[in-house]
Amino acid sequence: MVEVTLWGSLSAVAGGKARHEIEAKDIRELFRKLAEQYPGIEPWIDRGIAVAIDGTIYRDTWSKELPEGAEIFLLPRLAGG
């Protein structure tokens, strides 16, 4: 079980709730379970969501494991220059 925090706009799609307890071992499972619970999230995942695990931002490594007790935060996937 991990605790996931969603950024402001995404939490609006997830029942207005920023914090969610989810049983997920990696980013892929986390996204799948979030989408099952809140179908509105799916287009956001398609557009790109980054996952910060203990402050390190992962944009593409969906196989990244989510350690128990880690600080997990979802962010928009950004563009750079």
Added chain:
Amino acid sequence: MNFDPRFSGRQFASVGTRPIRPDGIDKVTGRARYGADFNMAGQLVGRVLRSPHAHAVIKSIDTSKAEKLAGVKAVITAKDLPDLTDGDAAMYDILDNCMARKKALYDGHAVAAVAAIDARIARQALKLIEVEYEVLPHVTDVDEAAHHHAPLINDQVFTEGLEEKPAKPSNVTKRTQFGHGDVHKGFAEADFVVERSFKTEQTHQGYIEPHACVASVNADGTADLWVCTQGHFVYRQHCAQLLGLEASKLRVTSSEIGGGFGGKTHVWAEPVALALSRKAGRPVKLVMTRDEVFRASGPTSATSIDVKIGAKKDGTITAAEATLRYSSGPYAGSWAEIGAMTAFACYKLENVKTVGYEVLVNRPKTAAYRAPSAPMAAFAVESAVDELAKELGMDAVDFRIKNAAQEGTRASYGPVYGPIGIGPTLEAVKHHPHMKAPLKANQGRGMACGFWFNFGGQTCTDLNIGMDGSVSLAVGTVDVGGSRASLSLVAAEELGIDYSHVKAIVADTSSLGYNDMTDGSRGTFSSSMATISAARNAIKILRERAAQTWDIPVEDVHWEKGHAIAKGEKYGNLSPLSLKEIAAASGKTGGPIAGHSELVADGAGVSFATHICDVEVDPETGSTRVIRYTVVQDAGKAVHPTYVEGQYQGGAAQGIGWALNEEYIYGKDGRLQNAGFLDYRIPVCSDLPMIDTQILEIPNPNHPYGVRGVGETSIVPPLAAIANAVSNAVGVRMTHIPMSPPRILAALDAEREG
């Protein structure tokens, strides 16, 4: 992938040295080939017809006269680029931006294109294309566009991210929000509150090389594209999708690139050139003029930002809030969102809230520009922070140090920071001699902090060892500022050989696996990680070959300083085998030796910088000169320190231009007034002082060498640092960027008149 990207504090032999770049000689002799320097047999010249209107329905386009002109081989309109985007809204916007479909949405929007046997005929042909427009009311100002009376740019846009779906369409495409805590409570606890509104004007990346490409489509559906780009693999994807080509049959070669800064992350002319080539059956070269570059590529957002910050008497910030409105051109973007994320990222805040609004305007589609969106947010926040320090009677640096984020701080954009460099850059600035240097009359000093994310992403490299022991390294991230030198250093470091034996090149899309582009300060970060991984894979093979030569178990063979060494007393009489010796024997030990790597280089660090700047303002003319400038930034690990300094200096110089003179100026007719280097005033050599740099190295825990991206952060603090310096020099808070002489003089006059 069993590659371990974690930082290990090691001693370096090559990394950290400053050799000459491998592509240097070509660049000082004029041999390096950029976008416009390539030609193909039978090549035609492509030219684009652009809308003279800021907002107009395209009622009809008659190309028949142009088609009949001798020497014209193809004329295309949106009809020749049918919509294949299959509901992908972002791709549809790119398509529409390449060639307007129903409406021209800004002055300079492409509406048709020709390919002819020479430039003169192509120009004549453009004049023969008859476009019937129905001119619509337009809006170019970000605040006016956000107003509910503004002309609608797209009547299908209903603001996203609101609690209730709005009943009416508007130019605001999206609202986003970040933060934590309770700002109302925080402001109630504050002894001092500063509240200010700021504006920044739209700027362009201003790369010296205009967009250029040569496209060649064959009858069998194969195609070649030579182009200056920050990401040839991304260009391949986009062009293939927009033209219905198979990605693998479109070979994209990235030319040398004459600057990008985010502006060459986007296709504009390339799908048009490919469509022209497809129709004409001949290669087409398409080069933008400088006027086209300004009118129809690049620019960053114009912004309007409100900031409110409160602090206790002891200097603790209790709450911080910002509302940020960013223009995105006529298509939806996420620029305010990034501004909202970065605005307060330097600080440790209990209560913080930022809200971003994306606003459509009749200006070119906004593109990334070096740490996109962060400089404007930093300008607003760092100006307000300076003002608050003044109200508190605290030194500007001390106030920032007191409130700086550190490891374990919850970032204003959400997650908790690992080891970061904001505190160290501030301490370095506090003790920098620049801060103590005396100032003369009409001079002022300012400082400011800046934050930027770093990206990682998909990366792929090939490392091939020749029979003579020299190494060729093929990378897929475009070299925009010396990364081939840095990556060669990394390969040399890992293999334990001399830098001079490594030659790095940027491979085309058919020679290497997919790579994300060189953006988000990721080039050296991600490709160095892939290079380390590839080198380690090659070393594994080198060890195997040595083991085979010696006929001992591979576990007993170690790799040290470019040699295979048999470890253990029983091998005492085996002299080490050099990479060169192993390579020379490779034909007999199993064939060529290579290391490959395909990885996602995630785990990029975040990056901080603090800048100091002295200016002198002529109070009678409002003219500002930057007389001293210092950049302090965390590089994680500077692989090639000279090029790291170069990134620091270049970003600072761009920021100085933005702060003082650069801006898009639109007339009442919605047309761009200053589409050229004469009146879009980027800094010239005599405008700038030397730009001093100090590199800090706080290792990124997620890179074997501790590398962080360094490319973008340096443009974040200058707007604010210069605004603070000017405000200190003239005694009036400057709230509108650029602080051009007329704006400074007007602010001084307003102050004098009270």
Added chain:
Amino acid sequence: MRYIRPLSIEDAVGELAKAVGPAAILAGGSDLLVRMKGGFIEPELIVDIKRIGGLADIKETADGFRIGAAVPCAVLGENKAVRKAWPGVVEAANLIGSKQVQGRCTITGNLCNASPAADSVPALVAAGAKAVVAGPSGKRTIAVETVPTGPGRTSLAKGEIIEAILLDKRPEHAGDAYLRFIPRTEMDIAVVSAGVNLTLDDHGAIKTARVALGAAAPTVLLVEEAGQVLVGSKLDEATLERLAKICSGACRPIDDKRGTIEFRRKVAGVLAQRAAAIAYKRAGGK
């Protein structure tokens, strides 16, 4: 389109006079080629005047200097005699564009391009320079301020070419200066500018004065009242203030991408003061 390179002024005048379509004179080309590139002008005939005898020379005459129409500003700047006599004119000429442009551009071209913001023109007007015009009906000599009649328009008739600019010999105690305001340190077009030319009497008081402003009206302005206010003074504070006020008041500027009306008015006065101070010092005033 035809490109010709006549060797005599008569041939050049003749070709221009009989040209059917639009014709352009090419000396330095730094304005012409930009306008051609932008599609603002498509000449049928380009007359390159650089090989016409005498047009590429600077001659010192009994009356002063004769600066050929094809003399690049860089060459003008290297001429010690002109620089000594007319430092303000030379400075102004050497402010046009970059080193690269300096190698090509000419003061005659700058005058004939008829931009109100032309750098060398206020200095030439303040200097009382004259233009020698060759045309189908012979030659005439006119004051430079009568050449531009509006932005991009001149008083020259079809077939006429300015072959040289004339500058007077300098008396004792004379000085001139030119200042422009630009946002950067180089490369910009003047937002507003001022040229001042003074002579002093034996006591250091100003005997004659001419003040001209650039980018302050549709053509370069000769502000006669500003000259009058300087005459008799030793450039005291009160005179400088009146000078600034008169210059600001004489301006009829526009709001555009380069500056606002208010800015141009105010800075015109500031620059006139500063240029007057430099000219005064150069004339030997204290």
Added chain:
Amino acid sequence: MAGVAVSTTINGDAVEYLCQPDETLLEVLRDRLGLTGAKEGCGTGDCGACSVIVDGRLVCSCLVLGAEAEGRKVETIEGMAHGDQLHPLQQKFLEHAALQCGVCTPGFLIAAKDLLEKNPSPTEEEIRFGLAGNLCRCTGYDKIVRAVQDAANVMKGA
């Protein structure tokens, strides 16, 4: 439009070409003669990327007609090195990393060569004003100025 036949000297070699009357020297160099070292950054004389030297004068080749080169001597970046011996400016630009993207570099080198030929001991200010007609967007000019200073010292010693 009738072509203009031109005989000229480029980097010491006699060259003949036919060009259109409105064709710039930059277009001739790049498109007719394959000398693509000079770059077009603006086409209006504002960036200096197309700098060449004509009869000892530094010019923007985008502001010179190809036809005007008749009988002149043109020097371009391609002629700056002597064989495999780089000009000291070229060498110092490499050593100081006075280039990032490198597209402005040929123009800077030509302009700096002209500057040092006319003024072998320039001050920093003279270098900065002397090179103000060449735009660089990558470096902030710092390393370019240092490279020119260093090259000037080397050339004086030579």
